[in-house]
Amino acid sequence: MSNLRLLAGPDLSSGAEAFADHNSRLGASPVGGRELIDTLTRSGMTGRGGASFPVGHKWQSVAASKRSAVVIANGAEGEPQSRKDRLLMTTRPHLVLDGAFLAARTLRAKQVVIYVGDQHQAAWAAMARALAERPEPERSLARMAAAPHRYVAGESSAAVHLVDSGVATPITTPPHPRDRGVAGAPTLVQNVETLAHVALIARYGDAWFRSAGRRGAIGTLLVTLAGAVKRPGVVEVEAGTTIEEALAIAGGISEPSTAVLLGGYFGAWVKASNASELPLDAAALHAQGLSLGCGVVGVHPASRCGVCDTARIMRYLATESSAQCGPCFFGLRALSDACSRVAERGTNREDIARLKRWSVEVQGRGACKHPDGAVIFLRSALNTFSDEFAAHPAHWRQQPA
Amino acid sequence: MSTTLLWYTTRGAGAVSMVLLSGVVVLGILSALRVQTAGWPRFLTTGLHRNLALMTLVFLALHIVTAVIDPFTHLGWLTAVVPFSSYYRTIWLGLGTIAFELLLAIVVTSLIRGFIGHVAWRLVHWLAYASWPIAIIHGIGTGTDTQSAWSIVLTIACVGSVAAAVGYRVLRGSSDPLASARSEFRAGIARRPEQ
Amino acid sequence: MSELHLTIDRIKCDGRGLCAELLPELIHLDDWGYPIIAPVPIPNQLAPHAQRAVASCPVLALALKRTIRSK
Numbered sequence: 001m002s003n004l005r006l007l008a009g010p011d012l013s014s015g016a017e018a019f020a021d022h023n024s025r026l027g028a029s030p031v032g033g034r035e036l037i038d039t040l041t042r043s044g045m046t047g048r049g050g051a052s053f054p055v056g057h058k059w060q061s062v063a064a065s066k067r068s069a070v071v072i073a074n075g076a077e078g079e080p081q082s083r084k085d086r087l088l089m090t091t092r093p094h095l096v097l098d099g100a101f102l103a104a105r106t107l108r109a110k111q112v113v114i115y116v117g118d119q120h121q122a123a124w125a126a127m128a129r130a131l132a133e134r135p136e137p138e139r140s141l142a143r144m145a146a147a148p149h150r151y152v153a154g155e156s157s158a159a160v161h162l163v164d165s166g167v168a169t170p171i172t173t174p175p176h177p178r179d180r181g182v183a184g185a186p187t188l189v190q191n192v193e194t195l196a197h198v199a200l201i202a203r204y205g206d207a208w209f210r211s212a213g214r215r216g217a218i219g220t221l222l223v224t225l226a227g228a229v230k231r232p233g234v235v236e237v238e239a240g241t242t243i244e245e246a247l248a249i250a251g252g253i254s255e256p257s258t259a260v261l262l263g264g265y266f267g268a269w270v271k272a273s274n275a276s277e278l279p280l281d282a283a284a285l286h287a288q289g290l291s292l293g294c295g296v297v298g299v300h301p302a303s304r305c306g307v308c309d310t311a312r313i314m315r316y317l318a319t320e321s322s323a324q325c326g327p328c329f330f331g332l333r334a335l336s337d338a339c340s341r342v343a344e345r346g347t348n349r350e351d352i353a354r355l356k357r358w359s360v361e362v363q364g365r366g367a368c369k370h371p372d373g374a375v376i377f378l379r380s381a382l383n384t385f386s387d388e389f390a391a392h393p394a395h396w397r398q399q400p401a
Numbered sequence: 402m403s404t405t406l407l408w409y410t411t412r413g414a415g416a417v418s419m420v421l422l423s424g425v426v427v428l429g430i431l432s433a434l435r436v437q438t439a440g441w442p443r444f445l446t447t448g449l450h451r452n453l454a455l456m457t458l459v460f461l462a463l464h465i466v467t468a469v470i471d472p473f474t475h476l477g478w479l480t481a482v483v484p485f486s487s488y489y490r491t492i493w494l495g496l497g498t499i500a501f502e503l504l505l506a507i508v509v510t511s512l513i514r515g516f517i518g519h520v521a522w523r524l525v526h527w528l529a530y531a532s533w534p535i536a537i538i539h540g541i542g543t544g545t546d547t548q549s550a551w552s553i554v555l556t557i558a559c560v561g562s563v564a565a566a567v568g569y570r571v572l573r574g575s576s577d578p579l580a581s582a583r584s585e586f587r588a589g590i591a592r593r594p595e596q
Numbered sequence: 597m598s599e600l601h602l603t604i605d606r607i608k609c610d611g612r613g614l615c616a617e618l619l620p621e622l623i624h625l626d627d628w629g630y631p632i633i634a635p636v637p638i639p640n641q642l643a644p645h646a647q648r649a650v651a652s653c654p655v656l657a658l659a660l661k662r663t664i665r666s667k
Contacts, residue, residue: 150589150590153590166591167587167590168590169586169587169590172605172606321586322583322586323579323582323583323585324579324583324606325606325609326579326606326609326610326611326628326629326630327626327628328606329579329582330627330628330630331626331628358627361626362626365604365606365630365632366606367605367606367607433654435612435613437613442617443612443613443614443617444614444617444618444652447614447652447654448652515651515656518656519608519655577610578629579610
């Protein structure tokens with residue numbers, strides 16, 4: 001595709017692009033500064049970590065404080081189906097680092113932390129090697145930190161908590177990290193893909209960023225295509241590209257599909273018939289009550305049981321609660337148990353009623369969004385697989401996806 | 402006020418304080434363990450715990466003031482404040498002073514709990530487990546009434562009920578239903594060496 | 597116009613349940629003993645009760661927040 005931006009350049013299979021090659025291809029990174037914040041605000045870019053928070057707004061909040069900031073490049077990528085952050089760190093580490101150091105200079109940061117999931121060994125190695133290639137004072141400003149292999153470790157307050165105390169569990173917000181983060185300093189926690197976009201916007205400007213995008217959406221984004229897809233993996237598409245168009249890049253679907261899990265385990269099920277025309281754009285999806293999340297499109301094959309897969313994912317999300325907040329820990333466990341009972345022993349009215357009641361009650365009652373993500377996922381399952389939930393036989397048709 | 406009346410008041414208020422304080426300790430433990438029945442809601446336990454604690458201070462004030470102004474003992478106000486400064490029953494009165502000051506710290510921090518935060522408040526509150534036994538030893542050691550039957554019965558009842566409550570608490574372990582799951586999760590993500 | 601709201605620090609809250617006893621009009625407990633707060637501003641006549649519920653929380657997880665609402 002001609003409109004590749006983040007993934008333009010040498011073949012991805014050749015591994016990490018060296019610092020010299022990166023600079024000769026794109027030119028050296030600008031210095032950054034106040035005007036970059038305005039450029040980012042005008043670009044309209046939103047964060048690619050899952051929450052789709054406006055980037056310019058976040059930088060403005062951090063810059064508003066008199067204290068010097070901390071920058072955390074978030075490459076935890078705990079979402080099981082997502083691959084895009086890993087791919088980016090493994091192949092274009094200097095785009096991520098450019099973005100991180102642009103943020104550091106713009107926000108007068110005294111510390112940059114490259115936060116990488118400790119199970120992503122290739123990404124970790126590439127980032128560490130890339131960091132060693134950077135000149136001073138960048139090199140000594142930054143350090144690597146390992147995100148434990150848990151779902152909540154990528155949550156921004158959990159990243160702050162890890163840097164502060166070594167414990168990657170979420171903390172109560174407000175205050176949000178952008179106001180009071182690492183050691184009380186305003187902290188920019190930004191997904192690595194977002195930082196890579198920043199590196200290009202700083203070079204080419206906001207108008208250039210806006211020149212990509214379809215159906216009113218702006219920019220490009222990385223999407224992970226998973227499940228029943230001919231060539232599963234990461235593609236870069238223009239925002240606003242439909243799911244069907246994105247799947248076509250990967251050779252289309254590999255078998256008939258009933259539903260798509262959009263946004264990963266934190267996202268929502270959508271019936272396949274409704275999904276194909278959906279645009280991959282955070283704002284447009286939000287308007288429809290959906291979420292792009294971190295850009296995962298999981299194609300669910302008709303041969304698998306939606307109820308059983310929902311039960312399996314609910315069990316995963318329940319065990320990923322960090323057991324800090326009662327409604328999340330007990331609520332998700334009870335929901336997961338009820339789901340598993342329906343999957344194993346068949347539909348019963350009591351459990352369906354419980355699923356409906358609890359999935360509403362639990363929402364909004366955690367320090368972080370973990371319980372919210374889980375119950376939004378579950379409610380979408382009850383909608384999308386309503387027929388299957390209403391008459392589920394006593395089977396447990398599931399193997400790890 | 403006659404010396405005799407002062408003396409009786411000191412001893413009586415001391416005994417009442419012992420009973421009240423023991424009740425406060427037991428209620429505190431029951432509250433931490435979330436003991437509750439249909440007819441006994443939880444706010445009753447904590448409310449009673451708080452109010453009995455304040456009442457204990459009143460009786461302790463009576464106990465201390467009457468002891469100090471009693472011309473027979475010549476204790477002086479310093480004794481009420483500085484432990485082991487009394488010539489009279491130095492050790493036993495000193496323990497009483499310590500127990501009182503610990504209790505005062507516990508009550509004052511509870512009244513300003515919102516300002517000092519939960520963690521600091523809780524740390525100070527653990528001092529109850531020092532204050533109460535010191536107070537009991539003070540009572541037994543000072544000894545005016547130690548031999549009398551009513552005093553023996555009261556002391557045994559107080560020690561017995563607090564010991565039972567403490568034992569129950571130790572056996573029950575943490576009352577936070579999330580405690581074990583939380584520490585399990587944290588152990589699973591214990592910090593790894595950074596590179 | 598300013599409104600009074602109850603907020604809970606969900607990490608501190610360990611489900612003692614005193615708040616639901618003291619302010620049943622606005623707080624009830626879920627199946628695991630953790631409070632669910634009615635998503636409405638606190639009516640004036642309940643403000644003292646809300647205050648008492650806040651003061652009685654054994655772990656200081658409950659708080660009153662005044663928010664200014666422009667009409």
